[in-house]
Amino acid sequence: MISRRDLHELLSHPPDSESPVLSLYLDVDQQQAVNLNRGFESVLKSMIRRVEHGLGHNSRLKEFLGDARLVSRFVSDYQPVGKSLVLFCDASRGFTWHRSLNVALDSSVHWMPRAYVRPVVEARDEFERCGVILTDRGRARLFTVYLGSIEEHHEAFAEADVKKVDAIGMDQILSQKNFQRKADEHVRWHLKKVVEMADRLVEARRFGRLILGGAHEVTAELKNLLSERLKKCLVGSVTLPIDAGTVDILSETVALEEAVEREEEEVLVRRLVTAAAKEAQGVVGLPKVLEALNLGRVRRVVYSDGFDASGFECRECGGLFESYSENCRDCNGLQIESQDLLNAGIARILREGGEVEQLKSTAAVSFLEKAGGIGAFLRF
Ligand SMILES: [Zn+2]
Structure with a gap:
C-alpha cells in the first residue's frame, strides 16, 4: 500500500539532474508463468540494459550503473509478495524505498531527476478505498x-x-x-x-x-x-x-468499482470542458494547464490514459514549461530537462494537496482528446 504520506516523502526531495533517481516497477506476480523461477530478474536486467544503451557515453553513465547495481542486488534477494514491486533508489545519497503491491503494474525502469511516481498515483486513482x-x-x-x-x-x-x-x-x-x-x-x-x-x-x-x-x-x-x-x-x-470467500468479494468489488470509475470519468470530463468554456475555474490544453500549475492554481488535474509530454522544469521555483529558455521566465532560475512533464506536474499538485484523475473510459478519453488530452479544475 502506498499512502499519500509516502508520496509526500518521495517527492520531498527537489529534482536533481546531477543525481537522478532510479524508479523501478516490476511485475513479480507468481500467478504468471513468466515470473516463476525468478523470471522477473531477467526482465529487470534487460530493462537496465536498455537505459544503459540509451545513455551511451554520457558522463552520468557511471552513476546510473551505481543505482542499477543497488537495484539488482535488492531484487536478487527479494521474495515476491503480491503482484508488483515498486522501488525508488539513488545510490549517491544512499536512498532506497520500496513497496510490494497487490495491483498489476507494467514493468518499467526510469532514471530521471525525481522519483517517477505516475504509475502509483494512477493506481491510487483507479482503486479508491x-x-x-x-x-x-x-x-x-x-x-x-x-x-x-x-x-x-x-x-x-x-x-x-x-x-x-x-x-x-x-x-x-x-x-x-x-x-x-x-x-x-x-x-x-x-x-x-x-x-x-x-x-x-x-x-x-x-x-x-x-x-x-x-x-x-x-x-x-x-x-x-x-x-x-x-x-x-x-x-x-x-x-x-x-x-x-474474500477472493470472490474482492473480484466483485473491483469489477463494480471499475464500472463506477468509468461512469464518473464521463461526467467529470463534461464538467471540465464546460467549466473551461465558461472560464469558470477550469482550463483545457497543456499550455493553460502549465500556466495554472505554475501559479499554484490546480486543484485537480484530469488527463487521458497515456498522455505524454516532455519539457523543462525550473530548478529553483519548480515552474514547468514546454519549451526551453536559458533562464526561468518566472524566477530567472536554471532549467532542467523533464522527460515527463506530467510526472513533474503530479509531484507539484500532490505537494500542494491537489488531486489527480487519469481517464480510461473510451468515451471520456475521446472527449478530452479534442480539448488537448489534459485539463484542470482550478482553486481560484
Ligand atoms: Zn523558476
Missing part, C-alpha cells in the same frame, strides 16, 4: 478494499434466529404473522447495528466508496437505513452469499 458491507438477515461482515487488497474488519452475528417459517397450517396463521413480525423487527434491529458499525469503519478508514453485498431484499432495506455519510459513499450493490 472502498468499504463493503456483506449481510443477510442475521449476520454481517465488513471489509475495506484498497489497491487490490481486501481486509475483513468485523463480524456481527445477531443472536436472534430470524429464519422464516415456511410450512404452516391455516390455524397457525395468526401466530405465524406474529412470529414473522418479530423476525422482521429483529432484522431491522440487526441492520441498524450493521449501519452503526459501518459508520465507525468509515470514520476510522475514510473510504470514499461503499458497496452493499447480499440478497437484494436485504441490501434494499439496508440502503434505507444508511446514515447520510454512508449514503454519499454508496456506489452500488452486489449479490453475494454471506459466507462468500
Whole structure:
C-alpha cells in the first residue's frame, strides 16, 4: 500500500539532474508463468540494459550503473509478495524505498531527476478505498478494499434466529404473522447495528466508496437505513452469499468499482470542458494547464490514459514549461530537462494537496482528446 504520506516523502526531495533517481516497477506476480523461477530478474536486467544503451557515453553513465547495481542486488534477494514491486533508489545519497503491491503494474525502469511516481498515483486513482458491507438477515461482515487488497474488519452475528417459517397450517396463521413480525423487527434491529458499525469503519478508514453485498431484499432495506455519510459513499450493490470467500468479494468489488470509475470519468470530463468554456475555474490544453500549475492554481488535474509530454522544469521555483529558455521566465532560475512533464506536474499538485484523475473510459478519453488530452479544475 502506498499512502499519500509516502508520496509526500518521495517527492520531498527537489529534482536533481546531477543525481537522478532510479524508479523501478516490476511485475513479480507468481500467478504468471513468466515470473516463476525468478523470471522477473531477467526482465529487470534487460530493462537496465536498455537505459544503459540509451545513455551511451554520457558522463552520468557511471552513476546510473551505481543505482542499477543497488537495484539488482535488492531484487536478487527479494521474495515476491503480491503482484508488483515498486522501488525508488539513488545510490549517491544512499536512498532506497520500496513497496510490494497487490495491483498489476507494467514493468518499467526510469532514471530521471525525481522519483517517477505516475504509475502509483494512477493506481491510487483507479482503486479508491472502498468499504463493503456483506449481510443477510442475521449476520454481517465488513471489509475495506484498497489497491487490490481486501481486509475483513468485523463480524456481527445477531443472536436472534430470524429464519422464516415456511410450512404452516391455516390455524397457525395468526401466530405465524406474529412470529414473522418479530423476525422482521429483529432484522431491522440487526441492520441498524450493521449501519452503526459501518459508520465507525468509515470514520476510522475514510473510504470514499461503499458497496452493499447480499440478497437484494436485504441490501434494499439496508440502503434505507444508511446514515447520510454512508449514503454519499454508496456506489452500488452486489449479490453475494454471506459466507462468500474474500477472493470472490474482492473480484466483485473491483469489477463494480471499475464500472463506477468509468461512469464518473464521463461526467467529470463534461464538467471540465464546460467549466473551461465558461472560464469558470477550469482550463483545457497543456499550455493553460502549465500556466495554472505554475501559479499554484490546480486543484485537480484530469488527463487521458497515456498522455505524454516532455519539457523543462525550473530548478529553483519548480515552474514547468514546454519549451526551453536559458533562464526561468518566472524566477530567472536554471532549467532542467523533464522527460515527463506530467510526472513533474503530479509531484507539484500532490505537494500542494491537489488531486489527480487519469481517464480510461473510451468515451471520456475521446472527449478530452479534442480539448488537448489534459485539463484542470482550478482553486481560484
Ligand atoms: Zn523558476
